[in-house]
Amino acid sequence: MQSEEFDMTYEELHAEMVAAMKAKDKVRLGVTRLVLGELKNAASRGGAHEITEEETTAQIKRTLKQTNETLEMSEKAGNNEERTQNLREQVAVLESLLPAQVSGDELDALIEQVIAEIGAESKKDMGRVMGALTKATNGNFDKPAAAQMVGARLA
Missing domain, CATH: 1.10.1510.10 (Uncharacterised protein YqeY/AIM41, N-terminal domain)
Structure with missing residues (x-):
């Protein structure tokens, strides 16, 4: 392992x-x-x-x-x-x-950090946030859960 x-x-x-x-x-x-x-x-x-x-x-x-x-x-x-x-x-x-996927509270904290870093404010920024998450985790995160969390924050 x-x-x-x-x-x-x-x-x-x-x-x-x-x-x-x-x-x-x-x-x-x-x-x-x-x-x-x-x-x-x-x-x-x-x-x-x-x-x-x-x-x-x-x-x-x-x-x-x-x-x-x-x-x-x-x-x-x-x-x-x-x-x-x-x-x-x-x-x-x-x-x-595979490396363990980032999920749950860890993913939630990372999303908060990424949104703050790139200054995302609306749903138009969702692609940038998801791209930054992909880069930060090398793609190892629960994408549907992340999209839902990001969408809720950028309403």
Whole structure:
């Protein structure tokens, strides 16, 4: 498991894969292999370079989004509970690989700070506030909750 503040490095993700192999954790192993494979493919398409923490985290987020979408479709179809449960486990593994999302009171305090810093006064400033929140948290915040909180403050 990683720190709440830092993105995961490629090497840390690889270590997660090795640990999953040793623990015979098939779900974690499959998920980490998938993300590592996608990262290698992207790196080979973009020319040989060292894979950054940001690229690793972005790939985990993309994979999480895709898996969540597949899970939603599987739940709506309701025909294969075993597959649906496997997707839920994959989502849990992917979420554990990401930094913790800013939410609740911490998000509320950050919104107050951002509004004060940029001098937001009306709903017209909402985009600037959300952009500043994204920059401040590297996108790791509950966006629907934040939009609601910001909207309430900038009425």
